[in-house]
Amino acid sequence: MSDQEQHHIFAGIDTHADTHHVAIITGYGKRVADQEFVATSSGHRTIVDFITSHGVPGGVGIEGTGTYGAALTKALRRAGIPVTEVNRPNRQQRRNQGKSDPLDAYQAAQSVLAGTSTAVPKAKDGPVECLRVLRAGRASAIKSRTATINQIRDLLVSAEDVVRAKYRGMPTLPMIAMMARSRPTGHTADPEYITSRVLRTLAQRYQYLTVEIEEASTSLQKILDLYAPLLCDLPGVGTDVASQLLVTMGDNKERINNEAQFAALAGVAPVPASSGKSTRHRLSRGGDRQANSALHHVVLVRMGSDARTKDYVDKRTAEGKSKREIMRCLKRYVAREVYRQITHPVPAPMITDLRLQRRELGITLQQVAEHLHQWPSYLSRLERGRTRNDLLAVRYRSWLNDQASAERRSSDRL
Known part of the structure; x- marks a missing residue:
């Protein structure tokens, strides 16, 4: 291989839990080498040496930069190697060319060389990553708490009348507190005793999960106050919405160049849906669905309480627009407003x-x-x-x- 060919190389990496497969091509698309490495810290250093030994890397495409390839992405970035996130090969390519780790790695490298993959991975090394982890734990706790209260109500439906009479007509929180304080006694073969004991255990679990959720919410708010204190100044944007939108953007804000890219990432970019004499757009079904849900929540809040939004809804309704089309337009506007507030914060007016x-x-x-x-x-x-x-x-x-x-x-x- 000539020195000129060695100067520009591109790499693709197919990541897995235990191993990563690396493939290298030249700037002309010629296959150079591929090799499998262990997915450990020492393996990551070996991958960096393997890539740089073949020339100056013009880019590395990695599948799963947020999962199996997260640690490898950080190692490559520390070495000054540009990293691009690539999608897995489409089904048609796999049907025609087959499926293997070397093939997937070469296809990742070719997508970087061709410029079809341009997404910059999230850094995952700052306060936004803390928000993501807290949200994951909080979501799990909320789901478990919901399952717990449903189990309590299901048990009460079929419980003995003596047990049901204690909690009949009580609101949820007083009922949970009363169950957690109870001290049932009896024999292990007595259904009334076992039911009461299980209800007490479930009530204590509910209380523990509630404390966990509140602690997570407090931590989320503390991070927001330090990292993006003005984001919650927007109407309809609270702790949950703000943290989700920041997680969608990532720690490295520079990976999103403008508000149009942020709208596409959040799944609110308008998609043409014209046919015949009708000219219209529809809601996008791509992007981060969690961010889309957060923007949808903001729109619902504003439609019920924000004067500007109400006036806009009345105006567009008079023009013959459906509620779905109006909400699509509003979500696009909110995405623009959120992006500007994140990148160039403006405090709310003093009242x-x-x-x-x-x-x-x-x-x-x-x-x-x-x-x-x-x-x-x-x-x-x-x-x-x-x-x-x-x-x-x-x-x-x-x-x-x-x-x-x-x-x-x-x-x-x-």
């Missing part, structure tokens, strides 16, 4: 001065509500920061300023 200014003018909430055509309770939540409505806050502040100006003019005349 703490509204209540103070109103009280200084001696104006009641009822008077403000009558002028702005809003419920006093809603204005109270707005003043206390319990709800967000930027347009209403601007109108509220403008009206208070007008009242203050009118009061000053009246004082000057006197």
Whole structure:
């Protein structure tokens, strides 16, 4: 092999739990070598040496950078080798060419050389990775807690009437607390005793899982306060939504160049669905479905409480758009807003001065509500920061300023 051919090489790696298969090609697509390595720290160092010994790597394509190839991806990055995430070969290629570890590795290398794989893997080395791990544990705890309360209710349905009578009509939390405090006694062959003992065990499990969920939620909020404190300032974005959207983006924000790429990653990029005389777009069915679900939640919250969103829904409905099409447009807008807030955070407008200014003018909430055509309770939540409505806050502040100006003019005349 000439020195010119050695200068540019590309590698592909098919990752597994115990072994990784590495294949190398030249910049012209010529196969050079392939070899299998153990999936350990020493094996990762050997892979780096194997790749660099054949030339200057122009790129390495890895299958499963977030699973079996996560540790290898970090090792290659530390060595200064660019890494690209590649998808597994499609079924048609496998049907025509066969399936083996060397073939998959060569196809990964060829996809990097051809430029068909350009996705930058997540770094998994910062606070966002902590959010991902916490969310995984929290989701498991929530699922287990739901299964626990369902088991409790199922047991109560078929339990002895003496047991059922103790908890009949009680709300969930008082019932759980009462079960956990109970001290049943009896014989192991007595169904009433065994049922009561199992109910106590399940109730204690429910309480333990609740504490675990609350601790995970607190940790999530602490990380968000340090890493992205302004993301939750967006209407409809809470701890759960914010953490999921950050996990979707990853620790290395630079891997997503613009908001259009983020929208495609979250599965909210519009997909053409025109036919004949109809010209329309539909919801994307690709991307991260967890991020799509988070954006869907934000849209639902805004459709019920955000004035701008309500006005937009009314406008598009009058134009003949269906609810599904309107939500598609809203999810795309929310994705744009979230991306900008992550990359260039903007704090929410200050509203703490509204209540103070109103009280200084001696104006009641009822008077403000009558002028702005809003419920006093809603204005109270707005003043206390319990709800967000930027347009209403601007109108509220403008009206208070007008009242203050009118009061000053009246004082000057006197």
